[in-house]
Amino acid sequence: AMEEQRGPRIREGDCAVLKRDDVFKAVPVLRRRKIIFEKQWFYLDNAIGHIYGTTFEVTSGGNLQPKREVEEMTTETKEAGTDNRNIVDDGKSQRLTHDDIKALKDKGIKGQEIVQQLIENSTTFRDKTEFAQDKYIKKKKKKYEAVITIVKPSTRILSTMYYAREPGKINHLRYDTLAQMLTLGNIRAGNKMIVMETCAGLVLGAVMERMGGYGSIIQMYPGGGPVRAATSCFGFPKLFFDNLYEFPLSKVDSLLSGTFSAETLPSEPENNMVAEEESNRLSDKKQTSLQETEEESAAEVATENNQTEEQEAMDVNAEDVEFKENKGKENKENVREKQRKQWERRKKLIETAALLQEKNADGVIVASKFHPTPLLLTLLEFVAPSRPFVVYCQYKEPLLECYAKLRERGGVINLKLSETWLRNYQVLPDRSHPKLTMSGGGGYLLSGITVVLDKGKADSSNLEALKLEEPSLKRCKVQELHC
Amino acid sequence: MSFVQYGDTIKDGDTAIVFLGHESMFPVKVQHGTVTQTKYGVIRHSTDLIGKKFGSKVTCSKGGWVFVLHPTPELWTMNLPHRTQILYSTDISIITMMLELKPGSIVCESGTGSGSLSHALIRTVAPTGHLYTVEFHQQRAEKAREEFQEHGVEHLVTVTNQDVCKNGFGVSDIADAVFLDIPSPWEAIGHAKSALKAEGGRICSFSPCIEQVQRTCLALEEYGFTEVNTLEILPRVYNVRTISLQIPDLGKAAETDFDCSNPSNQSSPCTNLQQGTVQFKSGVPVREMVGHTGYLTFATKS
Numbered sequence: 098a099m100e101e102q103r104g105p106r107i108r109e110g111d112c113a114v115l116k117r118d119d120v121f122k123a124v125p126v127l128r129r130r131k132i133i134f135e136k137q138w139f140y141l142d143n144a145i146g147h148i149y150g151t152t153f154e155v156t157s158g159g160n161l162q163p164k165r166e167v168e169e170m171t172t173e174t175k176e177a178g179t180d181n182r183n184i185v186d187d188g189k190s191q192r193l194t195h196d197d198i199k200a201l202k203d204k205g206i207k208g209q210e211i212v213q214q215l216i217e218n219s220t221t222f223r224d225k226t227e228f229a230q231d232k233y234i235k236k237k238k239k240k241y242e243a244v245i246t247i248v249k250p251s252t253r254i255l256s257t258m259y260y261a262r263e264p265g266k267i268n269h270l271r272y273d274t275l276a277q278m279l280t281l282g283n284i285r286a287g288n289k290m291i292v293m294e295t296c297a298g299l300v301l302g303a304v305m306e307r308m309g310g311y312g313s314i315i316q317m318y319p320g321g322g323p324v325r326a327a328t329s330c331f332g333f334p335k336l337f338f339d340n341l342y343e344f345p346l347s348k349v350d351s352l353l354s355g356t357f358s359a360e361t362l363p364s365e366p367e368n369n370m371v372a373e374e375e376s377n378r379l380s381d382k383k384q385t386s387l388q389e390t391e392e393e394s395a396a397e398v399a400t401e402n403n404q405t406e407e408q409e410a411m412d413v414n415a416e417d418v419e420f421k422e423n424k425g426k427e428n429k430e431n432v433r434e435k436q437r438k439q440w441e442r443r444k445k446l447i448e449t450a451a452l453l454q455e456k457n458a459d460g461v462i463v464a465s466k467f468h469p470t471p472l473l474l475t476l477l478e479f480v481a482p483s484r485p486f487v488v489y490c491q492y493k494e495p496l497l498e499c500y501a502k503l504r505e506r507g508g509v510i511n512l513k514l515s516e517t518w519l520r521n522y523q524v525l526p527d528r529s530h531p532k533l534t535m536s537g538g539g540g541y542l543l544s545g546i547t548v549v550l551d552k553g554k555a556d557s558s559n560l561e562a563l564k565l566e567e568p569s570l571k572r573c574k575v576q577e578l579h580c
Numbered sequence: 581m582s583f584v585q586y587g588d589t590i591k592d593g594d595t596a597i598v599f600l601g602h603e604s605m606f607p608v609k610v611q612h613g614t615v616t617q618t619k620y621g622v623i624r625h626s627t628d629l630i631g632k633k634f635g636s637k638v639t640c641s642k643g644g645w646v647f648v649l650h651p652t653p654e655l656w657t658m659n660l661p662h663r664t665q666i667l668y669s670t671d672i673s674i675i676t677m678m679l680e681l682k683p684g685s686i687v688c689e690s691g692t693g694s695g696s697l698s699h700a701l702i703r704t705v706a707p708t709g710h711l712y713t714v715e716f717h718q719q720r721a722e723k724a725r726e727e728f729q730e731h732g733v734e735h736l737v738t739v740t741n742q743d744v745c746k747n748g749f750g751v752s753d754i755a756d757a758v759f760l761d762i763p764s765p766w767e768a769i770g771h772a773k774s775a776l777k778a779e780g781g782r783i784c785s786f787s788p789c790i791e792q793v794q795r796t797c798l799a800l801e802e803y804g805f806t807e808v809n810t811l812e813i814l815p816r817v818y819n820v821r822t823i824s825l826q827i828p829d830l831g832k833a834a835e836t837d838f839d840c841s842n843p844s845n846q847s848s849p850c851t852n853l854q855q856g857t858v859q860f861k862s863g864v865p866v867r868e869m870v871g872h873t874g875y876l877t878f879a880t881k882s
Contacts, residue, residue: 104779150882251680280673283652286683309683482635483650497861500820514818522810524797548635548647
């Protein structure tokens, strides 16, 4: 009964995150599927049913076993040196050979015992300082004690994971920068948000998490459809998707000029996206299909840049084929289903267009690979006055231009160009200091607040605004005319 | 309006932010018959504010004008009456994300201080979450209660006037996250642990000095917290300027080999031969920046 109160359990079909020290990897929880993580392979079968946050040991044969809290080994006679004046690197301080260690491992001896043996067979260990002994044990533990923790996905975990593993997929948006965006954009339940991102759906997922299923989100997308690989890793309940809309960027201009028609949709999304949509649609009938979608996308994340790529990609393909074969069996229904799908897509597009045309959105978030200026100048048209907007760019220069163009346009105040630096610390008794390395670049943000734009005298009010906010800017503008 | 829901028009009793210009703004409580003085003249609430749209330009009695903005926790942080040192939005952002806060989260906080973080926490956990905030200073606790009421968020927060180190948060086994901004956080770690749900949760402690962090980390370890991680976040703000640099006279003939790209591209640097200058846009760091607010130590109860 006590156990029942203790948090959510790992279920088959979940998207979970594996954690070892500071390394994360998102994986679908499936039976009999080999996972490779941090040079170890194992199966998640035994993890199913345990509580999220459980730490497991990898046993021989790739099984997971919950790690029992073991008393830290305290060397009874704590001997240590005071300095390293007599420690000589002769390469012979470890009496165990590579073969000996391998033999221990092959025998299935636990990591902890191997570490103990290494210590006992190190001739210099006792002469090392207490701090050096600590460091030695930590290093060996990391190498020989195969423990992994399975955690529930969150913006914190997924944004950290993406920045470490796939920075290119998220335009090098560092997690602290994403955190700023969510705060500067006043993202919260009940908002009507416009999101334009090419960050694999991570920014969208972060916004969805903060809105908790309340309010609505309109995702603007380039090309054939939005990418939501990272969004699926969050494992959101289905109702979070009920008020998630999408609108093609290529239709924005016609929407603003009043020539919009839902008849010509942008080119059909690629195959896997159709599959995703289809399985989304089917989820009314089949509870598990949303999970399948998540699994596929999660697998995508997990496989990128990884040794397991081939194997898992094959698995996904196999599932795809199976999926399609099943569909092929009912061909007629297939055609009807396709038409129904097309019709529904169009209906949702018209709904989305109507939402945008109200021009009362509660904010805009932009984080994409595209030049931010045209995006922002256009998307701001859909935003109510006195609402925040935030644009991310990996580079500073496009935001300088964007800043200038926004000033020309007017209708915005409190413009701020900023970045954040993030510094991590090692905190240990008598050994506290900043970590050796820190991230050099996490991108830049341009943020501001919309105000009522009086169109009649846009020019004069603009000059006034310049005078009001930054006297030197007026001069700069005049100088620019000489260029 | 409320701090957890946008409204379109300004109503009697609202809190609004009067924006005068760059970094210059203040909050007003909108009341029929009241006037507010600004350097551009008087704003009459009944005629100039009530019924107007948030984000409107309001002309003051001397002909100057201001913008009137909808309040947000971020604008409030920049304008609130200080009763203590406060946390600013840069720290607040990372605290919110690292504590994994979202609608429905239950959070414990101490001390309440001036309520800068409290407003941001309430915004994030609404409409189904709750903030339990503990402040040992009686007047500050009462002032915070008043403000929450004025801002239409009193249903989302409970203010308790007691010493968190001695008496804890007044709740147990309920919180998803705990935040500490007190002089001796290590004395409250035990209480934090019992406030958190049995299934676990996140904790954050903010301290300006590294010695405080040391003791906190030891206490966290002692109480079995994992994933202990200390970090610091620094905001860097840039002014956008068009800079022009003079071309040195090296005695060369008029035509310069200092060719500066395509003149049709406005954003690229350009040469002005008559003036002998090159112009370009730059993001110039502000002269003085925040170098340190505090260390943020995060940990997990699992």
